[in-house]
Amino acid sequence: MRSLPHQFAISLVIGLCSCSLLDGDSGGKGVSDTAVGVPPSLDRPPLMRLGESRVAAASLEVIQACEKRLGLAAEDVQLAHPTNFGERKVRDSWGRVLQVKPMVIVLHETVISEPQALGLFQTNHPDDDQQVSYHMLIGRDGRRVRIVPDQKRAYGSGMSAFGDITMRDRPGSVGSINNIALHLSLVTPSDGRGDSHGHSGYTNAQYKSLAEQVLLWQATFGIPITRLTTHAAVDRSRSRYDPRSFRWDRFDPHYNHAAELCGLNQFNNEQAGP
Template sequence: MEISVWKTRALLIFLLSLCVAVALSLFPQTPQLQQIDASVLPAVPVSYEETVVPASEVIQRQEQQQKVDNSPKESQIANAATAISYKPRYQIAWAHPLNYGDRFATDIYGKPVYNKPIIVLHETVYSAASAINTFRTPHQQDDKQVSYHTLIGLDGTVIYIVPPEKRAFGAANSVFIGSNGAETVKTHPSLASSVNNFAYHVSLETPADGRDRDRRHSGYTQAQYKSLAWLIAQSKVPDARITTHKAVDRSGSRSDPRSFDRHKFLSLLHAYRGISRKS
């Protein structure tokens, strides 16, 4: 009789555990907020309050940007001696709060996440002003919300859009394949998992001849490469965790940043980082 009772209890405990597991899978939890170590990511300048600009000013700059030479020559690449004097112009154009969110310490199933930051490089396809207008427009639908942390104009201006400690919506349905294997985090019950929870998104403004779906264009300006290297040199993200939208995308529809010269970029980045270590 006692054996039968214990068997019944064991069966009930098993069934209860099974029900809990099924409930957790069917009814995702609210992810816990993560206090990401923003010191490993590029920081917004301390004096940013004085540089906030309206979208209209960014739009007015477009005609001037179109005149910038976007055919940089190899001889123009800054070395450690000249890079130290470079400091780009910067602006602030905050995205609407609906277009970015918090970073989480757990996924929607309550599982802790420990991903180290990555940097994802993009291009705008259209003008910087067009991108900023999109980011500043409140999109009510979750799948329409989009943003980058930072955008670099054709003239090299660094435009800060989303604070680094926040989660920009830059790469839906994405995964980063690195030394730790596949890394992706699901933070929304109705959207695919992505790298957004641990990514810092940087976009380069596309030159005028690239505002289509062709596979290549004339490339980015020397000012853009210098500003990009300057920006990322402020981070502690290693080369191996600097990737592209094309590389992390799982839909097969992304190819940005097209015509990107990674060798040129890394040469500049290493020059800046060499200076930072010595200073």
């Protein structure tokens, strides 16, 4: 995501610091995503690429049947302003082909309240350093709130890498995994809207919806469980550690149940990575 000016963070009275949702890559509106006519530079090293997983995406019929078995309510669509997301970039400014398929799922938290987060996403941010978004929020009541379409690039993790994999798309930009990431954020409880190291945690409804959405994304794009991670794990700015107070032992039972119910246990194989 994009870092907001200090005075804006103060105006929200949210005490944002290293746990903040406000961080991201520089999108760069002055450089074509496709870099037409730009030959690959001979002195540029080859790009590191995340290998294809050993699990294939499920069919649309299987995914729809899974949604029905889970009894999912429709997404609450609250799309971000177009300045706060973009296309997944096909090439960098040196002409090298970039990976565009979603391959990693990153968990976040909002730090601010749901209305504040939605207002932030839906505000016109013409300046790169203010642009911010996730693909989806999970409300305190478990609602799935759609912010950015899956096929688009959300600005969720700025200076970031998954293992050694990162993408720097133009001179002056930082390495980021946004091009291959799906970003999902839990709405923070009221006692966590600041810079404390922890809070009272997330609701059972949030863990349930989170687990079900993760499974749907895995089935849609062929993403193994080994590529489910956190903002804290992928951050390379050494300033992000969300989602704070996240409990994998509360996530796992919901995930295991959903995978079993939908017959999608292949995505729950810890050996499914490349």
